[in-house]
Amino acid sequence: MAQSTLLSTDVVAPRDRAPQWAEWISRHFCGLQSDLYGDVDFDGQIVSSQAGDVILTRLEANRHRVLRTASMVRTSDVAYLKIVAPWRGSAVVQQQGRQACAQDGAWVIYDTTGTYEIGNPERSDHLIVMVPKEGILERGQRFDGVMARRLGANGISRVALETMRNTYLELPNMSGAAAAGAGELIKQLVRLSLMELSGQDTALTQREALRDRIRGYVQQHLRDPQLSADAIARALHCSRRHLYNAFSGEGESIAAYIQRLRLQACIRDLQQAGPHARPITDIALSWGFGNPSHFSRVFRDHTGMSPSEFRSS
Known part of the structure; x- marks a missing residue:
């Protein structure tokens, strides 16, 4: 019978849950940073x-984020391909300049030998599968182009999900x-799913290519207060309809995506304490928020606290 390991915050005092969770996440998943969107x-x-x-x-938790930095990659011993497949909630995976949103009925794969970020913006119930890379890739084979891609809707990737x-x-x-035989079957199905996806040349992959260009443009111009869907469409020489079609199914609009990235950048800057900490208004303006009142309102909606309360906490 397969043995299970259970880690639960139910046995941890409320004030100690956040640091204990961060320690568990780092240890269990071979090195990760985590935060709770400012939640207490x-x-x-x-x-x-x-x-x-x-x-x-199986990971069930309130909303939280995880980040794997370059230094964490260098100190990791085992190379895994990692899969997140939600039963409930969603997971937004960012890696190699791409982003994919996994929800019930889909899975997203990413590579632990590279940097990545995963946002779980709501309470979630996820299945997370870690497959050794050497069990998937044959000599000289690479699947870089299909990392941070959504799979599972149909075909062999649907069989893999189930x-x-x-x-x-x-x-x-x-x-x-x-159990060992089931593990070998999972590895084979994941490999077949990646081979099928990497061999496609369809309208779907064309939309994904445009989606990657959209994300890249947003990342480069995030500080520009004029950044909008219209501005992106003009820069990428495509219509608004193509722009929105490329982003459909991501779980958020282009405007929401821009706002989320800006808020994440502001949160990182607000976490810098000490005598050289920048004023809150300067941080907001530097990341494209043209109106401090609007920034405070969306920041509270996102974190449950005002910017000043978040900085104090």
């Missing part, structure tokens, strides 16, 4: 099992040999 109250649990060398984890979910749910009833 938090609860979550991690239940993990193994199918051979494939690690399957297999990962069912394997996790049935692991307590499997022998060690059966």
Whole structure:
């Protein structure tokens, strides 16, 4: 019978839950930074099992973010391809200049040997699968172009999604040999899914290419207060309709995407304390918020606190 590991904040004092969660996330997932969007109250649990060398984890938690930096990549021992497949909620994965949103019925894959960021903007219930890279890639084979891509809607990637979910749910009833065999099946299905996706040349991949160009333009011009869907369409020489079609299915509009990135940048700057900390209004203006009152309002909607309360906390 496969053994499970349970980590739950239910046994941790409320004031200690955030730092304990950060420590668990870093240790269990081989080095990650995490934060709670500025929230004070938090609860979550991690239940993990193994199918051979494939690690399957069910993570239920309040909203939170995780970040893997270049220094964390260098200190990691094992190279994994990592999959997030939500049962409930959503996960926004950013890697290699791309972004993909996973929701129920889909999964997103990313590479732990590169930097990445994952936002879980609402309470979520995710299946997270870690597959050793050497079990997926053959010699000389690369799947860089399909990292941070959404899969699972149909075809072999849908079969892979159902297999990962069912394997996790049935692991307590499997022998060690059966669990190892299920892990090998997961690796084979993931590899086939990536091969199928990397070989496509369809309208879908064309939309994904435009989506990547949109994200790249937004990243480069995030500080420009005139950044908008119209400005992006003009710069990329496409119509607003093509722009919106390329971004459909991401779980947020282009305007919401721009605002979220700006808020994340402001949050990072507000976390810099000390005598050289910049005024809140300067930070907001530097990231494209032209109206301090509007900034305060959307900041409170995002974090539950005003900018000054967030900085104090």
